[in-house]
Amino acid sequence: MTRTFRHPGFEPAVIQTRGPLLENVHLAAVAVVDAEGRLLAAWGDPMQTVFMRSSAKPFQALPFVVERGPEQLGWKDEHIALMVSSHDGRPMHTQRVQAMLASVGLDVHALQCGVHPPLDPETARELACRGQAPTPLHHNCSGKHAGFLARARVHGWDIQTYLAPDHPVQRAARAALARMSQWPEARIVLGTDGCSAPNFALPLYHAAWAWARLADPRDLPEDWARAARRIVRAMVTHPHLVAGPERFDTRLMQVLQGRGAVKGGAAGYQALGLLPGVWPDTDRGVGIVIKMADPDRGQIARGALTLALLTRAAGLDLPREPLETWWPEAPITNYRGIEVGQRQTLFP
Numbered sequence: 629m630t631r632t633f634r635h636p637g638f639e640p641a642v643i644q645t646r647g648p649l650l651e652n653v654h655l656a657a658v659a660v661v662d663a664e665g666r667l668l669a670a671w672g673d674p675m676q677t678v679f680m681r682s683s684a685k686p687f688q689a690l691p692f693v694v695e696r697g698p699e700q701l702g703w704k705d706e707h708i709a710l711m712v713s714s715h716d717g718r719p720m721h722t723q724r725v726q727a728m729l730a731s732v733g734l735d736v737h738a739l740q741c742g743v744h745p746p747l748d749p750e751t752a753r754e755l756a757c758r759g760q761a762p763t764p765l766h767h768n769c770s771g772k773h774a775g776f777l778a779r780a781r782v783h784g785w786d787i788q789t790y791l792a793p794d795h796p797v798q799r800a801a802r803a804a805l806a807r808m809s810q811w812p813e814a815r816i817v818l819g820t821d822g823c824s825a826p827n828f829a830l831p832l833y834h835a836a837w838a839w840a841r842l843a844d845p846r847d848l849p850e851d852w853a854r855a856a857r858r859i860v861r862a863m864v865t866h867p868h869l870v871a872g873p874e875r876f877d878t879r880l881m882q883v884l885q886g887r888g889a890v891k892g893g894a895a896g897y898q899a900l901g902l903l904p905g906v907w908p909d910t911d912r913g914v915g916i917v918i919k920m921a922d923p924d925r926g927q928i929a930r931g932a933l934t935l936a937l938l939t940r941a942a943g944l945d946l947p948r949e950p951l952e953t954w955w956p957e958a959p960i961t962n963y964r965g966i967e968v969g970q971r972q973t974l975f976p
Contacts (some may be wrong), residue, residue: 637673638921642929644960646969648971650890654929655921656896658975660937661836663844663912665810669941671975674836678919679819679829681893684801685772685973686842686859687808688825691800693780693855694922701731701778708862711772712891716872717746717766723767724869728774732781739764740791741773741823748872769823776825793818802828807852809838822894836915843889843901844913849928862902863889876931879950896923898930907942928971932956936973 641656655670667674689711692698698708707728715721729735745752746766756761764770773790776797780790789795793802805828806813817829841848845856862869867881870891877890880900884890888902898918909913916937920930931954938944939956948955956973 630805635921637676637917639672640974641671641920641933642956642971644969644971646960651969654933656929656933657832657919657921658917658933658937659832659836660907660941661833661840661918662907662910662914663837663840663847664910665837666910667833668907668910668914669937670833672835673830676777676919677817677831678897679738679827679893679895680899680917681821681827681895681897682769683715683835683839683891683893683897683899683917684805684828685714685891686863686889687805687838688712688772688801689775690804690808690852690855691858692775693803693858694851697779700782701728701729703731705858705862706761706866706869707771708859708874709866711775711864712859713771713870714747714768714877714892715771715869716751716875717762717768718748718751718872721771721869721872722763722765725770725774728771728778732778734777734781734787736763736765738777738787739767739770739773741767741825742770743767744959747875752776767823769821769825772824788907789824799824802826805830805924806839808841812835818930818944818947832917832919836917839915839917840913841915842857842913843915844904860889860903863891865911876934880931880934883946883950892930894923896920896927896930898934900934906944928954932958932971932973933975936975940975 638655638657640653657676660669674837696700745762779797780787792837811830811834819827821827842856845853864886866919867878871877880890887906890900892898900916902914904913936956957969958967958971962968
């Protein structure tokens with residue numbers, strides 16, 4: 629049976645030409661919201677409900693940071709950065725996650741995130757050359773799972789069921805996102821992420837509002853504001869741990885130099901929180917979320933659209949060289965370096 633699928637909530641955002649013809653069109657939906665809940669910009673339908681995927685990780689980590697769990701265990705900002713990471717699986721990531729587990733008397737066998745090869749190709753090749761198989765430590769979500777397990781151990785909760793939606797760790801994560809996003813917890817749609825943890829879907833507008841409040845938590849109770857600031861500080865201080873040296877999130881946070889936290893997710897989701905004073909026409913922090921309709925083909929397009937928002941709508945002067953791969957307007961070259969087309973970003 630043939631079906632026609634439409635994307636009514638999405639608009640053309642990035643196009644690619646080849647020779648004289650339009651070859652690809654990447655559709656996207658965007659919401660830009662400040663910490664007071666004002667919708668500053670939108671592309672497509674900002675109220676459509678979308679899974680946040682790994683862009684939800686800072687909010688999944690919030691309850692543990694609010695109750696000062698990392699301090700009890702002697703964890704530093706680098707460990708909090710790993711709690712919210714989708715890391716490369718390099719030794720600098722896996723060794724720290726292993727130490728996080730050891731601090732609560734656990735090891736790699738406690739992780740229920742599954743296994744995939746390291747996202748860093750060089751690390752994957754080195755493992756293969758040594759005849760070693762990847763372990764759950766190499767999974768990009770192992771830091772998040774180490775945080776879940778640590779909170780369960782600190783409270784004496786069952787660690788075998790730490791991924792169940794009704795486990796106290798997961799209920800608190802869902803409640804934290806509801807509080808930050810101002811979206812009713814009962815209306816958050818639950819799904820299962822690639823790492824087997826519960827994941828959350830809510831309107832793009834409310835997800836962006838949550839990211840704005842993470843970056844500008846002045847209206848939150850003091851313990852929540854302190855925790856939000858610490859998570860943002862950990863991300864912008866250790867961007868190499870949040871993703872990896874060649875990845876978009878890391879590169880953009882390095883370029884922003886402390887002005888914003890960046891966290892992408894699977895299936896074409898991208899989120900960032902800008903600190904107060906970065907976005908024009910508001911003195912509050914700003915959250916930006918992007919959802920690409922064609923995530924498999926739109927990885928570079930997602931970065932290009934993000935940079936277009938920052939350079940055009942926010943007027944930031946960002947250096948091109950470290951972000952060249954994702955630059956909004958760029959030539960497309962073949963394997964001989966011959967220019968064969970152009971990438972153009974439509975967001976005004």
